[in-house]
Amino acid sequence: MSFRHISSAKLQSARRYHNGLPEGWNRDRFRQLCVCYAQIRGASAQCIRTYEIIIDMISPSAFRDPSLEPFCYARQETLIAGRGLTDRTIHNHERELEAIGLIERRLGANGARCKRKGLGLFLTPALNLIPEMRDAEVRSKAEKKEHDALRGDRSRLYRYVKCSLAVLTSLPCPPDGVEDMMKEFRSWPRADKLKYMSLEALRLHVQAAHDLWKRIEDHIAKPGEISGEPEAGFGSHIQDHIEEKILSCNADGEVTMSSAEASEPDCSGSGPDGPPNCLESNHPTDLISCKAQNLPRVNNHILYDLASPELRMHIDIAGGGVQNSSPTLYAIETGVWSRLSEIGTNISAWHAAIERLTIMGAIVAGVVTDARLSDPRLPPVVNPGGYLRGMVKADERGELNLISSFMGLLARRAREEDDGLR
Template sequence: MLRLASPVQGKATCPVLPKGKQRSDVERLLPIIRRAFRLSEACALTLLAFIQSTRPSDWTDPTTDPVCHAMQTVMAQRLGLTPRAVRYHEVTLERAGLIAKTTAADGSRGSFAGGQVIQGLSLAPLVARVPQLLIYAAEEEAERLRLFGLRRQCSAARRVLKKALQRLLDRAPKAPEAAELLTVYGRLPRRYDGLDTQDLDALLARLDEAVEKCLTTLEMRHESSGVPEPGFRRSIQATTKDNLESCVASTDEARPAGTPADACSVTAPISAEKSREPQARDFQRGHKPHWLESFTPRKLYAACSEDMRMYLDAAKGSRVLPNELDFVRAAILILPDLGINPSAWDEATEAMGDLAAALALIVIDARRFDPVRPIRSPGGALRSFARLALAGKLNLAGSLIGLVERKKTGVE
C-alpha cells in the first residue's frame, strides 16, 4: 500500500501541534495518552520510540506529516522486543487511532520518488488528538491539585481540632462537649491516601463542624470562667501537668469525674500523635496568650488585604467573623495566587504551627502592597519567617501589631 504524502506545493493540509508546542511536549503527554487509551507499558514505550524516530519540525509543519520510517526489526532491537511484539503494538496503536500505517506490500518503509511517496507509520492522527489530550491533562492536573489541597486542608483542620481539644480539656475536662469531641477525633482516619475528593469533602465537613463546636465551647467557657485578661501575669503559674495524660491512665481514679470511660480511651491517639506529628517550636517566648486572644478576629480581618479577605469570606461562610480554622484554610487557598510552593507552607507550619503560619502569611500578603518596602517574593519571605522562627528570632506579634496599626491609621 502506497501513499502520496507530500501535498501540492504551498498548500497546508496536515494537522499541526497547537501554537507553542513541540514534539517534546507530546512526549511528556505519554502518561496521559497511556491512561486515556488504556495502553500497556510496553505499547506506550513503543509509541514513544515511534515519536522519537520522527523529525521534530514535521510536528509543526502543515505541509508534512511526522512519519516513522524505521523497520520493525530495527524498532524491535531498540526496544528489546521481538518483531512480532512490535507488529502487535502497531496494530493496537492503529486501532486506537493514534497512528496510520502506510507501508508497501513487502513491508518496506521510507521516502521515495523525490519525497513524493512516503511509506511508514504516520503520527498525524496523534497530532490531531493533541489539543484534546492537553485539555484532558489540564483537567487531570486540576483534579490532582484539588485532591492535594483537600488533603492539606484536612490535615490542617485535624491539627487545629487537636490543639483546641487540648485547650478545652485543660479548661473544662468535665464538659460533656469534650467527651463528644474526643469521640469524633478518635474516629478520624489516620491517612488520606485511599480517599477520593468526595470522601475528603465529607471528612472536611465533619472536621469543620467539630472545630467550630470546639472553638465555640472554648469561647463560652472562657467568657464564663473568670479567666484573667490576656497578658495578665499571675504570681503562681499554672501546673504543666497535662490532663490528656491523666485521662489515658488505666485506673478509674485517674479519670476526671463525669468523663465517660470510652471518651478517655480515644484520648490515646492524641497523646500518641505527639511523638509522630511535627511540633511547632515556641519561637516567641514572650507571647503567652493564644493568638486570637491578643489579636481578635475582627482586627485581623480588617488588617487583611482584599484578596485575603475574599478567601476568608469563602472559608467562614455565614459566620460573621472567621475562626482559627478559617484563617488557616484561607492561607492554604491563597498559596497558588501568591506563587508560594506548598513545601514553603509545610516548612512554616512545622516551624511555628498552622495558625501562626497563617498569620505570617497575612503579614506577607499585606506587605506586597507596602509603598516603601514591598515584599516581591512571598514564598521566599515565608521561608525566611520559618527560619527566623526556628532560630527564636521571629517577632510575629510585633509584625501583626504594626499591620493592625497601619490599617487603623489608613482607615482613619
C-alpha cells in the same frame, strides 16, 4: 469505482491531512503534550516510552510541513531497543496507542514497514488531536490542583477533629453522639490512601469530614458542655473556639494554663502539673517554647480585622461562606494558605513555615506576607513564596521578629482607618 468507494477515498484523504504544529512549537513540545495525554488516558509507562521512541525516529521537519505525514517505519526489533520487551508487547503498545488516537497503523502483510512504500506508524492523528490534547492537559492540571487542595483540607480537618474529639471524650459528662463521631472519625481513610482516590470520591470524603467538624463545633458551642470558663482578661495567642472555651479551663481554680501552652493543639504527651481532672491534661507541657513565646498575642477577631480584603474572603469561604469577624482557627489556617497559594506561594514553602514556625507562626507570617504585597511605603514583593521562605531562613538564623512585623501591620491598619482607606 462506485460512488461509495469515491466517498470513502475522499474521507480517508481528509482524515490524513494535518496543519502541522502550532506556531512556535517543535517536536519536543509536541512529544511532551502527547506523553501527558497518554498518561491521562491511562497508558503504561512502557507504552509511553515506546511512543517517545517512535517520535524520536521521525524527522522534526515532518511535523511542521502539512504536505508531509510524519511516520515511523522502524521494525519492532528497533523499537524494543534493548528494553527486554517482546515483539508481542510492542504490538500491544502500538494497538493501544492507536486506540487512544495517537498513531495510525498502515502496515503491509505480516506487519511490514517500508519507507519507500509509505508503510509504518503514522502520527497524523496526534497532530489533528492537538486541540483536544491541550484541553485535556488543562483539565488534568486543574483536577490535580483541586485534588492536592482537598488533601490539604483533609489534613487540617484531621488534626482539628482528632484534638477536638479527644477533648470532648475527656469531659466528665461527654455529650451525646461523641461515640458515633469517634466511630466515624476512625473510619476515615489513611492519608497515604487519599492520593489514589478519585477526585469525586475525595470531594465526598472531605465534605463528610467538614460535616463532622461542624457537628463537633455545635457540641462545643452548647452551654454546659465545658468544665470551666476562660479566665477573665485571658490574653491568648491565635485560638480556635475550642481552645478559647475548653483548653483554658481551670477546673479547681488552682492552676491556669499559659497562652503559650494553648498555641498549638496536641492530643498526645503528658499533662501539666495541675488538677487531674482538668482538661488541660490533654495538652503537653513541652509546647512552651521559644517559638510560642516569640509570637504576637492576638485573638481570632484581631487577626481577621487585620487581614486584607482578599484574605478575609478566603477565610470566609473556609468558614462556610458566611462573613464572621471571629472565625475558627481551621478557617483562618485554610484561608491563609488559600490566599498564599493564590498569589503564587508553593506548598513546600508553606509546609516549611509550619515546620519551623509552628502553625501559629506560619499563620502570622502568612498574614504579614499577604499584607506586604500592598504596602505602598515599601517596594512591591515580586515573589511571595520567596518572601515567606526568607522569613523561615531568618528564623533559622535567629533574626526573625514576628512580633515587630505584626505590630507594624497593626500600626499600618490604624493609619488606614484614620485616613478612611478601610
